[in-house]
Structures are given as C-alpha cells and as structure tokens.
Amino acid sequence: MMPPPRILSTPQADATIAMLAGKHxxxxxxxSGGCCDGSAPMCYPAGEFRVGGQDVLLGHVGTAGDVPVWIGAAQFAYWRHTQVTIDVVPGRGAGFxxxxxxGVRFIxxxxxxxxxxxxxxxxxxxxARGQ
Structure with a gap:
C-alpha cells in the first residue's frame, strides 16, 4: 500500500489559494498549534515565514500541488496519526x-x-524537516 497524503485541501480552499497566489x-x-487562532493554518507569501529544523513538511496543497504546508514538530507529534485537510469558511480569523x-479564514x-x-x-x- 502506498502511504496516504498527510495533507489535503478542499476545492474551496484551492480556489482561495489560487486567488491569493494571484495577488501575492x-x-x-x-x-503551529496552540489555541484559538494559533491552531489555524496560516498562509504566507513563500519564504515570509522562516522554516527551521523544528518544522515538518506535511506535503503540498493547491490546484497545482505547489503550496508547501509545514507544521511545528511539537504539533506534528500530536497529529502524526491524522490526515489533515485545509478548508476555508466565511468569517475572519486573527493573525497575519x-x-x-x-472575509474568509482557513481551518x-x-x-x-x-x-x-x-x-x-x-x-x-x-x-522532511526544514533547514
């Protein structure tokens, strides 16, 4: 059996990702983990968030499969037994x-x-881990 992907994205998330990539x-x-909005996936321009050795690459999402998704190692230790799907819902989250x-937020x-x-x-x- 081939290993399943650790990360997926919904078609709605892919559409939002494509729109954001067109702008940014x-x-x-x-x-990263944490509570409240600290547990939401944060989307950044590539390279704006510095990935280090304590970050784990879950995989890639987006229509073209070219958007990397990283997770902090401590959070990965909790989530390694789960397949994560990035989705988007109406509303505003906090953060950057x-x-x-x-007017939407990733969950x-x-x-x-x-x-x-x-x-x-x-x-x-x-x-893989970050450098």
Missing amino acids: GPLMFHQ SLEGPE VRSRVFTDDEADALDRAGEP
Missing part, C-alpha cells in the same frame, strides 16, 4: 494569514489514519 505570488502554509482581508479538519495507512506511513519513513 507563491505561497506557503504553517500550522493572507486570507483575513478576504483544518482531520481524520485518524487507518491501521494500514499508519503502517504505510511508518514504512515510508519520517517526513
């Missing part, structure tokens, strides 16, 4: 995420991997 250029996400002025939804999926991910090895 290449993008990236970072999921690019979608805020558009995450998740599901627990099946035993077979978790085994496939374990066989695939650890995901």
Whole structure:
C-alpha cells in the first residue's frame, strides 16, 4: 500500500489559494498549534515565514500541488496519526494569514489514519524537516 497524503485541501480552499497566489505570488502554509487562532493554518507569501529544523513538511496543497504546508514538530507529534485537510469558511480569523482581508479564514479538519495507512506511513519513513 502506498502511504496516504498527510495533507489535503478542499476545492474551496484551492480556489482561495489560487486567488491569493494571484495577488501575492507563491505561497506557503504553517500550522503551529496552540489555541484559538494559533491552531489555524496560516498562509504566507513563500519564504515570509522562516522554516527551521523544528518544522515538518506535511506535503503540498493547491490546484497545482505547489503550496508547501509545514507544521511545528511539537504539533506534528500530536497529529502524526491524522490526515489533515485545509478548508476555508466565511468569517475572519486573527493573525497575519493572507486570507483575513478576504472575509474568509482557513481551518483544518482531520481524520485518524487507518491501521494500514499508519503502517504505510511508518514504512515510508519520517517526513522532511526544514533547514
């Protein structure tokens, strides 16, 4: 069995990502953890958020699959058993995420991997980390 993707995005999120990329250029996400809006995925222009060795690459989202999604290592330790989906809903979140002025906010939804999926991910090895 091929390992499942750790990160997905909904068609609505992909449309918002494409709109934001049209305005801001290449993008990236970072999921830091914390509470309230600190647990929301934050969208930045690519390279604006400095990724370090304590960040884990979950994968890529967007229609073209070219927007990296990073998560803090401590948060990944809690979420490694879940598949995360980035979605978008009406409303404004707090913080510096690019979608805020558009009247929407990114959120995450998740599901627990099946035993077979978790085994496939374990066989695939650890995901990449930042530098």
